[in-house]
Every structure is written in C-alpha cells, then in structure tokens.
Amino acid sequence: MSDALTMLRRNVRHTQRNPTTLVMTIALPVFLLLVFVGVFGGALNAGFGPPGGDYIDYLVPGILLMTVGYGAGQTAIAVNRDVTTGIISRFRTMAISRAAVLTGHVVGSTIRTLISAVLVVGAAMLFGFRPDADPARWLGTIGLMTLVTLALTWLAVAVGLSARTPEAVGPFIFVVQLLPFLSSAFVPPDSMSAAIRWFATHEPFTPIIDTLRGLLLGTPVEHGGIVAIAWSVGLALAGYLWARALFRRDPAA
Amino acid sequence: MASAPSRPAIEVTGLRKSFGGTVVLDGIDLAVAEGTTFSLLGPNGAGKTTAVRILSTLIRFDGGQARVAGHDLATEADAVRRNIGVTGQFSAVDDLLTGEENLILMADLHRLGRVEGRRRAADLLDRFDLTGAARKLASTYSGGMRRRLDLAMTLVGEPRVIFLDEPTTGLDPRSRQTMWETIRGLVAGGVTIFLTTQYLDEADELADRIAVLDGGKVVAAGTAEELKRGLPGGHVRLRFADAARLQAAAQALDDTTRDDEALTLQVPSDGGVPALRLLLDRLERADIEVAELSVHTPDLDDVFFALTGRGTTTTEAVR
Numbered sequence: 001m002s003d004a005l006t007m008l009r010r011n012v013r014h015t016q017r018n019p020t021t022l023v024m025t026i027a028l029p030v031f032l033l034l035v036f037v038g039v040f041g042g043a044l045n046a047g048f049g050p051p052g053g054d055y056i057d058y059l060v061p062g063i064l065l066m067t068v069g070y071g072a073g074q075t076a077i078a079v080n081r082d083v084t085t086g087i088i089s090r091f092r093t094m095a096i097s098r099a100a101v102l103t104g105h106v107v108g109s110t111i112r113t114l115i116s117a118v119l120v121v122g123a124a125m126l127f128g129f130r131p132d133a134d135p136a137r138w139l140g141t142i143g144l145m146t147l148v149t150l151a152l153t154w155l156a157v158a159v160g161l162s163a164r165t166p167e168a169v170g171p172f173i174f175v176v177q178l179l180p181f182l183s184s185a186f187v188p189p190d191s192m193s194a195a196i197r198w199f200a201t202h203e204p205f206t207p208i209i210d211t212l213r214g215l216l217l218g219t220p221v222e223h224g225g226i227v228a229i230a231w232s233v234g235l236a237l238a239g240y241l242w243a244r245a246l247f248r249r250d251p252a253a
Numbered sequence: 254m255a256s257a258p259s260r261p262a263i264e265v266t267g268l269r270k271s272f273g274g275t276v277v278l279d280g281i282d283l284a285v286a287e288g289t290t291f292s293l294l295g296p297n298g299a300g301k302t303t304a305v306r307i308l309s310t311l312i313r314f315d316g317g318q319a320r321v322a323g324h325d326l327a328t329e330a331d332a333v334r335r336n337i338g339v340t341g342q343f344s345a346v347d348d349l350l351t352g353e354e355n356l357i358l359m360a361d362l363h364r365l366g367r368v369e370g371r372r373r374a375a376d377l378l379d380r381f382d383l384t385g386a387a388r389k390l391a392s393t394y395s396g397g398m399r400r401r402l403d404l405a406m407t408l409v410g411e412p413r414v415i416f417l418d419e420p421t422t423g424l425d426p427r428s429r430q431t432m433w434e435t436i437r438g439l440v441a442g443g444v445t446i447f448l449t450t451q452y453l454d455e456a457d458e459l460a461d462r463i464a465v466l467d468g469g470k471v472v473a474a475g476t477a478e479e480l481k482r483g484l485p486g487g488h489v490r491l492r493f494a495d496a497a498r499l500q501a502a503a504q505a506l507d508d509t510t511r512d513d514e515a516l517t518l519q520v521p522s523d524g525g526v527p528a529l530r531l532l533l534d535r536l537e538r539a540d541i542e543v544a545e546l547s548v549h550t551p552d553l554d555d556v557f558f559a560l561t562g563r564g565t566t567t568t569e570a571v572r
Contacts, residue, residue: 002364003362006358006361006362009361010347010350010358013349013350013354014349014350017349017350017390018349081348085345085346085347085348086341086344086345087345087346087347089311089339089341089345090339090341090345090406091362092310092311093309093310093311093334093337093338093339094334094362094363094410095331095332095334095335096362250311250312250313251311251312
C-alpha cells in the first residue's frame with residue numbers, strides 16, 4: 001500500500017512537471033465542444049435538433065467520454081515510457097509491491113481524468129450547458145465516469161506495457177478517439193447510414209454516453225444503464241487481466 | 254587484490270536459459286566471493302546481460318541453481334531483492350523527476366523515512382558530484398551524469414551485491430575513470446560487484462576474478478593473470494640486420510614464424526627469464542647476432558580472441 005502511494009506521488013509529480021498532459025486533456029475536449037456548438041451547432045439544431053433542449057446539452061456527455069479517451073491515451077504513453085526507459089525493470093529488481101507502479105498509474109490517471117472532466121463540465125456551463133440532474137443523478141454520473149475511466153485506463157496500461165515503442169501506442173489512441181465519432185456522441189445514430197448505425201448502436205461508447213446524457217439531463221436512462229455498466233466493468237476487467245498477464249511475463253527488454 | 258576464498262556472495266551451478274528454441278545460457282557455473290569484483294566477459298550476444306537479468310531476479314531461468322547474497326534465487330526472490338542493486342546498460346532514471354527526486358523516490362521505496370531519505374539523497378548527490386544539478390530534471394543530464402545518477406539510485410538501498418551491466422559503455426574516458434574509482438570505493442566498503450563488460454582493460458583493471466562467456470558457456474575462469482598464463486600469444490620477437498641472419502636463426506630455432514619483409518622472427522615463449530636465457534644461448538652458440546629483441550606477454554585481448562574468436566579447439570586447450 002505504501003509503495004503504491006509512493007508511485008502515486010511520482011505520478012502526480014509527473015503531471016505537475018508536465019502540465020501539457022493535463023492541459024491537453026482539457027483543451028482538446030473544450031476545443032471540440034466549441035467547434036461542434038459554435039460551428040455545427042446551429043445547423044444541427046435547425047436540422048434534427050435533439051428533442052428537449054439545446055445541442056450543447058446533447059453534446060456534453062460525448063465530450064466527457066472523449067476527455068476520458070484523451071486521458072487514457074496519455075496514460076498509455078506514460079506507462080510505455082516507463083517500460084522503454086527501463087525504470088519498470090529497476091522497480092522489478094527491488095523488494096517492493098510488484099503491482100505498485102501500475103496501481104500508481106491507474107489511480108493517478110483516474111484522478112487526473114476526473115479533474116479534467118470537472119473542468120470540461122465547468123467550461124461547458126460557461127458555453128450554455130444546463131444540466132438538470134438531482135444529487136442522486138450527479139452521483140450516478142460521477143460513478144459511471146469513474147468506472148469508464150478505470151476501464152479505459154486499465155486498457156491503456158495494458159497497451160502501454162505491450163507496446164515495444166512509444167509509436168506502437170498510436171493505434172490505441174486512434175481507436176479511443178475515433179469511437180466517439182461513430183457513436184451517439186455528436187448526433188443520434190438514427191440519422192446515420194445503415195452500417196454505421198449498426199456499429200454505433202452496438203459499440204460500448206453509445207450506451208455509456210446515452211446513460212451519462214440521461215443522468216445529466218434528467219431524462220429516463222432505461223436499460224441502457226445496465227448495458228453501460230456491463231461494458232465498463234467488462235472492459236475494466238479485460239484491461240486489468242491483460243495488464244496483469246503482461247506484467248507477470250518476463251520483461252523483454 | 255582480495256581473492257582469498259570467503260563466503261560466496263553469488264553461487265551459480267548449471268544455470269540454463271533458453272529463449273524460444275535458442276539456448277542463451279548453457280549450464281554456467283560461477284562463484285563470486287563476498288567483497289570482491291567479478292567480471293563476466295564476452296562478446297555481444299554471449300549471454301552476459303541474460304545472466305545479469307536472471308541473477309537480479311528480473312527474469313526466470315530454466316534450470317540449475319543460484320544463490321545470491323545467501324538466498325535462493327528461485328524461492329526467495331524478495332530476500333535477494335532486498336540485498337541487491339542493479340545498474341543496467343541503459344540508465345533507468347525517471348526523466349520527469351529531478352536528480353534529487355529520483356533518489357528520494359528510491360529512498361521512499363526502501364522505506365527509509367523522510368529525514369533519513371533526504372539525508373541519504375544529499376550524501377549521494379554529493380558523492381556523485383551531482384549536487385549542482387540536484388534540482389534539475391534528469392532529462393537535462395548528460396550521459397555521464399545519468400549513469401552516475403543511475404548508480405546513485407542503486408546505492409540508496411545500500412545493497413550488498415551490485416550488478417553492473419556494462420556500466421561504462423558509451424561513456425567518455427573521464428567519466429569512465431570516475432566510474433572505476435566509484436566501483437573500487439564500493440568494493441573497499443565490502444560490497445560485492447558483478448560486472449559485465451566488453452572492455453578487456455576494464456576487467457583487467459577492476460576484477461579479482463574473470464569468467465569468459467561465449468556461446469552460453471563459461472569457456473574460461475580465473476584471475477586475469479591465470480587467464481593470460483600459458484596462452485598462445487606470448488612470444489619473443491627477434492629482429493635481424495639482414496636476411497642471411499634471419500635465415501640462419503630460423504634454422505637454429507624451432508617453431509618460429511618469420512616475416513621476411515620486417516626481418517623478424519616470432520618465437521613462442523612465456524617471456525620468463527629462463528626461457529629467454531635458453532633462447533639467447535642457442536642463438537649465441539649458432540653465432541647469430543640479434544639486432545633487437547622484444548618480449549610480448551599476452552594481454553586479455555589475446556585471451557579473449559583465443560577463447561572466443563578461434564573456435565573450440567583453442568577453448569578446450571585453455572580449459
């Protein structure tokens with residue numbers, strides 16, 4: 001436990017030293033928010049404006065998930081840097097808790113991402129986002145966000161461990177940042193072409209975004225909430241088991 | 254040099270390791286006495302780094318037995334880890350932390366406590382001439398500074414056995430000297446050093462005992478002197494004033510290698526005084542005048558090439 005805390009301190013210090021990481025995980029989602037609200041928002045509102053409110057209210061949950069995705073990408077890079085610079089090998093030859101370095105990354109990254117998410121919500125409110133959630137729904141939002149962040153972060157840790165070079169992390173970042181576009185993040189899947197609609201309704205981000213939207217806007221969540229939690233728990237477990245298997249294996253380099 | 258037998262810090266018998274189908278360590282035996290420097294010498298790909306990675310608990314091994322600092326490597330890995338320090342070929346420092354923070358990170362992981370951790374970090378920064386750069390990020394350090402910080406981090410836990418995998422590869426001559434001084438200082442303080450290197454002068458300079466690793470096997474082991482002794486490569490070189498004298502000498506002596514252009518003759522010899530006297534007596538009896546004589550004792554380079562460069566026949570002969 002104390003080793004994990006030491007590793008968490010190391011992680012927090014990394015963020016302090018390299019504030020670009022934090023700035024980017026906030027700046028990019030906020031930029032997307034501006035582009036979609038300011039540039040496409042008018043047209044989207046006029047066209048098939050989502051029922052009951054402004055486009056920004058529809059948009060924010062998807063932007064939040066993108067924030068989580070950016071954060072996960074940074075984590076994959078950070079873990080991979082630890083592997084390729086050999087510092088993980090140093091930790092492995094010390095009499096410390098083996099998983100501490102990974103725990104430090106996961107907890108540090110989760111805290112960082114949730115802080116980013118709060119700031120993104122704050123920025124969205126400045127631009128006119130009006131959530132309509134009671135405390136229970138806010139709690140649900142925080143809970144689901146934490147769960148999703150844990151899921152993507154564990155996946156990111158596994159990807160970072162498996163990649164031989166920092167460049168090899170790229171595909172993961174690409175997928176995590178692409179999936180929201182092929183989901184209900186920006187427009188309802190109903191408006192998409194058949195194949196993409198099928199993909200968008202079945203990929204994990206859509207139920208998660210829909211659930212966040214329901215929680216934040218005070219609309220019914222329905223059975224989508226179960227699906228969202230199932231996906232999050234499943235991905236978290238898969239990421240955790242994959243990372244653990246990779247970490248138990250003898251290091252290659 | 255303290256090569257007197259004492260409690261072994263590292264004891265390895267029949268250590269084997271394969272990657273996929275490739276045998277990297279083919280049953281090696283090693284013994285390193287406490288408080289001495291042991292050098293594992295070998296060409297690239299000989300298995301040196303694999304040996305270090307196994308002995309420092311980083312990777313598993315397939316067969317054989319190994320004890321490090323009195324603990325079984327297979328069953329007491331954590332006890333081994335409490336007693337060792339490892340500095341690899343590439344500096345494993347945290348680039349996003351300062352030199353001081355890197356050392357305090359190690360101190361925290363060794364649970365030294367805040368005050369003791371800071372004290373030890375300050376000591377090590379001073380000892381490795383890094384005090385001026387203590388508050389700078391490690392990413393700004395030069396190669397030599399990184400290597401010093403790396404070793405300083407290894408020393409935070411006061412390990413009894415230190416593995417140094419090619420600690421001076423890529424360092425400039427001055428940093429190399431500094432590293433050698435540091436290693437000598439550690440050994441003087443009772444620490445056992447397990448050093449791998451490709452540099453023969455480094456092994457010659459530092460090691461009490463040397464093992465030459467080639468193709469996953471220990472092909473020779475002993476002190477530098479033992480390895481050099483009785484090795485092909487020791488010879489006396491005679492130079493003559495003209496071809497006639499060279500010809501005469503070649504006839505009077507056995508087993509020579511002659512060079513007609515340089516007017517020289519190489520005679521195998523251990524370079525000892527009795528052998529030299531005998532050689533000169535024979536030349537005098539044959540009435541051959543020698544213009545110049547030089548004695549070449551084998552250095553570790555000769556040992557190395559004889560053992561690893563010329564196939565197994567030489568290897569067997571030396572064993």
